[in-house]
Amino acid sequence: MRTMKADEQMVEEQPRQKQRSSFGGFSERDEKAGIKKSSSFGAKTENPRGKTKIRKKVESSGRISKKKLNNLKVFKKAKKRIRKVEVEIAEMKGYTKCLKQWIMEETTIMESAILEMEIEVGRVKRMNGMLSLNDQIINDYIKRMLGVFEAEDHLVSSLNSNL
Numbered sequence: 001m002r003t004m005k006a007d008e009q010m011v012e013e014q015p016r017q018k019q020r021s022s023f024g025g026f027s028e029r030d031e032k033a034g035i036k037k038s039s040s041f042g043a044k045t046e047n048p049r050g051k052t053k054i055r056k057k058v059e060s061s062g063r064i065s066k067k068k069l070n071n072l073k074v075f076k077k078a079k080k081r082i083r084k085v086e087v088e089i090a091e092m093k094g095y096t097k098c099l100k101q102w103i104m105e106e107t108t109i110m111e112s113a114i115l116e117m118e119i120e121v122g123r124v125k126r127m128n129g130m131l132s133l134n135d136q137i138i139n140d141y142i143k144r145m146l147g148v149f150e151a152e153d154h155l156v157s158s159l160n161s162n163l
Helices: 028-032 066-162
Strands: 044-046
């Protein structure tokens, strides 16, 4: 369009172009031409011939979203927990190995102690048997001696009565 103004040259008007907005948007002319623009969330969109495509969100290496940062922190904490659990499991395995070894040693000690106790019980039974046998022998001897003494006493009393 051409317009004439008084005392001015002919000026050709061009459609005004929007400048980039403060939040990173592109001009309308760029949108119509199908040039990429960024949405407020940072996802890349294309407008070729009126079609809209959404591409994967691209972030600069210097900036990480809060969500990803939190996920990263959670991931690191989870890795630390996993490592801690792995160490605990390894310690428990070592502990169980030590415990198994200690149990084996204790069972051998217990078995030897039980064997010694059985031997001692057998010895005591034999001694008790001998003691009971000895008691029986002593009792028999005492009875015989008492019988002898009774016989003598009876003999002495009969002799005394005859005199």
